[in-house]
Amino acid sequence: MRRKIAIICHSDHHIKKSLLLQKEFLSETKIFYLKNKFLEAIEDNSIRPISSKFISSFDIFIFYTLHSNKNNLGLYGLIRKQNKVI
Numbered sequence: 001m002r003r004k005i006a007i008i009c010h011s012d013h014h015i016k017k018s019l020l021l022q023k024e025f026l027s028e029t030k031i032f033y034l035k036n037k038f039l040e041a042i043e044d045n046s047i048r049p050i051s052s053k054f055i056s057s058f059d060i061f062i063f064y065t066l067h068s069n070k071n072n073l074g075l076y077g078l079i080r081k082q083n084k085v086i
Helices: 012-022 052-056 070-081
Strands: 004-009 028-035 038-041 047-049 060-063
Touching: 004 012, 012 028, 028 070, 052 070
Parallel strands: 004 028, 004 060
Antiparallel strands: 028 038, 038 047
């Protein structure tokens, strides 16, 4: 079974590293830039709210950094509630 991976970035530097990492995975990967209460998909610049629906569409989450602020902790909490891999 191929797992879906979400890579969460906080800076342009993280996006560059994510694009390199994306090439190494056989699984489907999507890269997102975390902006306040929203996640911007790097591929098509679509904006998605941080929600349980978003979390349920992925199996694994990769963070380059996880600063302790309200939005990051909210996202982290939703991921943990659904017992997803971080």
